[in-house]
Amino acid sequence: MMKTPKYYTPETDLRKGEALSCDLCIYGATSAGVVAAIEARRQGLTVVLLAPGDHIGGMTTGGLGFTDFGDKAIIGGISREFYRRLGDHYGVEEEWRFEPSVASKVFDGMMREAGVSPIPKQYLADVEMEEESLKAVLLESGLRVEAGMFMDATYEGDLMAKAGVRYTVGREPNDCYGEFCNGVQVREHHQFLLPVSPYRVPNDRRSGLLPGINEAPLEPQGSGDHKIQAYNFRLCMTQGDGRVPFPKPDDYDPERYELLGRYLDSGWRDLYEKFDAIRGGKTDTNNHGPFSSDFIGGNHAYPEASFVEREEIFQSHVSYHQGLLWFMANDDRVPEDVRAGISSWGLAEDEFTGTSNWPPQLYVREARRMVSDYVITEMDCRGIARAEDVVAFGAYGMDSHNCQRIVVGDRVLNEGDVQIWVKPYPVSYRSLIPSRGETKNLLVPVCLSASHIAYGSVRMEPVFMMLAQACVLAAKLCLAQHCAVQDLSYSDLRRELLSVGQILDLENSSEKKEWLANEFYKINPENALLT
Template identity: 50%
Template sequence: MIYDLVIYGGTAAGLAAAVQARRMGMNPIVLEPSRRLGGLSSGGLGDTDFGDKSVIGGLSLEFYKRVGRKYGSDEAVWMFEPKTALSVFEDWVAEYGIEVRYGERLGPVDPVVKRGNRIESIRSESGQTYAGRMFMDAGYEGDLMKAADVSYALGREPNSRYGETYNGIQTAVAVKNQLPRGIDPYVVPGDPASGLLPGVNPGPGGPDGGGDDKVQAYCYRMCLTDAPDNRVFVEQPAGYDERDYELLFRAIEQGEDVFFKLRMVPNRKTDSNNDRGFSTDFIGCNYAYPEASYAEREAIAAAHERYQRGLIWTLQHHPRVPEAIREFYKPWGLPLDEFTENGCWTPQLYVREARRMVSGLVMNENHIFLRSPIADPVGLGSYTMDSHNVQRHVGPEGDVRNEGDVQIKLNSPYPISYRSIVPEEEQCANLLVPVCLSASHIAYGSIRMEPVFMVLAQSAATAAALALEAGIAVQAVPYDKLRERLLLDNQVIG
């Protein structure tokens, strides 16, 4: 069978694309590498990062309105439980008759068959082959994009590459989610001969604005509850090593007393994200993830889970944590009615950034600040330019500093170019990439929000349908025709 659109990744973006494909008369299939739909939107990220809600339209807005209806509201709801988001995605699949294949990862060796500059089929790890006319990479890692030999970037570009200010290494602006001053960096305080604490580098690796290959930190968005009838406490994980939390203890000694957010979503649950200088982000422990094998990624993900379970246990039980802090965190455990297939812990690692395509237009800080115009918008972004910390290092005053946290608010929304979600035509004429799109590190930090991914994916599916209808490459879709259909579907593009 030949599908009209093969979507790799059952993320929120992938599912929005599949719905739009159905609405436009296409026959899509969604290949989801895991056993759960929705990616981060059903994986714990219930406190939605949206920026300006007025620029979210189309299927993205419909998703949040459907979430609202699950809670008895006619309005969009932006804070929700993971299981509620999952039920909305499952409703979409059922209503539109979308074919989904779970557990289908790209094969490890030459999984993409191309004829010239077009993908003909992809082969999964299980040996299944999926032929298609159009393809979409809707995953967080950009695995299909890479397998199709499309150009991409990793890490942080130097400011000089695109004439930016906030890209590359950033020590001067890294003032939020920063460690308290005065934390000694050495295993034995005051003794350089004892070596640096784990995860602390001797320096930032270069001047501010210089490029590197490091990746902003990942974590799990933890769904916690203090409801006694729906709670299982987190035990000390196997392999626990209190040395991983020495910076936590030293931060407490310097007066820190908050270590992760307890942002409430419905029914006494949280979306607990990184907050402060020592928190849920496992800083510096994800650099290999984007290019790693499946087994290596699973090991990295397991290390992140062990770290965060250990963080909870430490804050609740460790004798070096003051009683007041222990008592504050002690009521919180995992909800028994969430992620039941995975021991009540989300299976979705928060891959904030991995590969980023390099296409004919690279979204960068100048587009975000409206200094460089965009003639072919397919969606709008509006969230703060937001990079989480990338590393820890010894600062100029001899204490431990976090580096890489950049949070630059914007004055207004900005357009996102169609050219940033399609590769160069000579590389691939029938592939769209709405998640690992073409953007610099710091521009991606604003674009990389779940509502925006859904917007871009709907636009990408629309373009795929128009390209199929006309028998042309996705790069050749007339923008005026694309714009007309996007507006008809209530997309907000300018």
């Protein structure tokens, strides 16, 4: 019997009357939350790590085994230690392409050594504030945790929002921060490059639109909205022995995938580009092409949704993604060569065994983003702006997946995908803390202050880990000096960061990408598909 993964598994009132007190309370057991808890214990702080749900480690243990970093020369501290420990497991110096189960074992070992025990199934209900500081968090289970410092390490920014910190959701217009590739973008990558009719009956407007297509007119290039880039699951797949056939969802509807069928009819076969090989004869399988595992438009309500509503959105993503694989591997609508190729793959039987081999972590690529006194923008990513209070570096390209599917001239197009390469750039300490005058004892390493397009670069798992470690060191200093996070001396923080091996000064890296010279990735307005 298949055990479906879940986002929301509450323990309502089971801990009623229970109270904990600590130096640092971390809400969110993502990779950032795990690293933060480990560093806190190493620094001698008492820590409580609260995990919404059962899954520990976020995307790093949730299927994203083909590590995105851009330039690994930027990666230091516990983040680099983690990849070296993975290397120890595989008998190499360090490993960046790993099995999810091995990542879990490595994190478990590091937490055990540090004396960290996450508390699972803890969903935030409310907070207690004292003047401009967080005093305690209240969980749906009834647990109350009081702390001197708090960290929001979730992908969603729930604690940040409860604490009244200013944030945004969606895409800023280009003129907000003087950017070029924010807002609405219709480009050539992951795009329907051949005409495909969006209508249920091909070329018949009266028949209505196929599922998943936005009927609203396309807004001007570069204009802002509240849409976010699409989510999916990063599947761990294999062939041959150990292959579990793709499950068919109970609500399977082949019409959801008719656009893909029509594009396959055109001769498109570039299906396997993101079946990225990791250890163990497995893959980290990601979205690729005009119609793939990204559930475009299915996540717009997610950032501000309740836990119950998020569970519904989560399950809709499970259904969509499973249905897609079933369609490609089994449906007679799909050309026979495609069915044969896809059906030779399956889920890895020794991964995610508690959820029938399906990842328990939805890839929440973007949700809330804090708006603080320093907003990382495209100008930082391009090296035009440069923060002096550097706590880590980002180096991955400005990468936004598509945000919506629209109709232009009776053909379907995807909108929102941007991929522009960058050089390493510093991340400001001020982007990790609320603005002056807001919460004084909260640090935010994941839903940090960045524009939509800049967040598409900084949102990489190794970077989240480095930012979380920096936040812990800041928290330790603030506790010792009895000061607000906004008042902390950067010179004091810099000394602490260097002492744990963080990279704060970086010359041009020797790591190069073959596509660095590709103008599509370097220049932005000139490569719009529509003008």
